[in-house]
Amino acid sequence: MRGRKAKLSYGYFDSPVGALLVAGDADQLHLISFPTGSRTKERLASWHHDDSLFVETFGQFRAYFAGELTQFNLPLRFAGTAFQNRVWAALCEIPFGETVSYGALASRIGKPTAYRAVGGANGANPLPIVVPCHRVIGSDKSLTGFGGGVETKRFLLAHEKRFAPKERRRSVTATLTVPGHPQ
Secondary structure, eight states: OTTSOOOOEEEEEEETTEEEEEEEOSSOEEEEEOSSSTTOOOOOTTOEEOGGGGHHHHHHHHHHHTTOOSSBOOEEEOOSOHHHHHHHHHHTTSOTTOOEEHHHHHHHTTOTTOHHHHHHHHHTOSSTTTSOGGGEEOTTSOOOOOTTOHHHHHHHHHHHHHHOOSSOOOSBOOEEEOTTSOO
């Protein structure tokens, strides 16, 4: 399928934070959108409704919201800039139930003064929850901006804190497809 734009399918997952729009193709998940907030996406008329493509995604969401899953394992597609893809990969390294500041995340990717750019890339994350952008907070521990709304961010952080294991574990293991980079 390289070189061609795959036709996307979509489905909705009924979560505790509302109906999540999920879109992807037969190979990868492309988008997760919250029903509320500043970054809500609508399905496109060209997309085809097909819940069968998202059986594994929906199963992992059910387990996550039940407190039984701390590590997603889904094939993901990112179509961001090289910088955004670095930030999104770094988000996947934030342990379940923990938070980091934008500045700390900028330092982790070797760009300690780029905390505003990290915030922009964080906000452009097309796969929230699975790529846990909700785990990034202000340096003063404030719940600054979130595409799904601050109440959704508050819920996700409280949910993870409630079910976080005592020992540290990585929050996401995912197969990322970055355009132009061999896997």
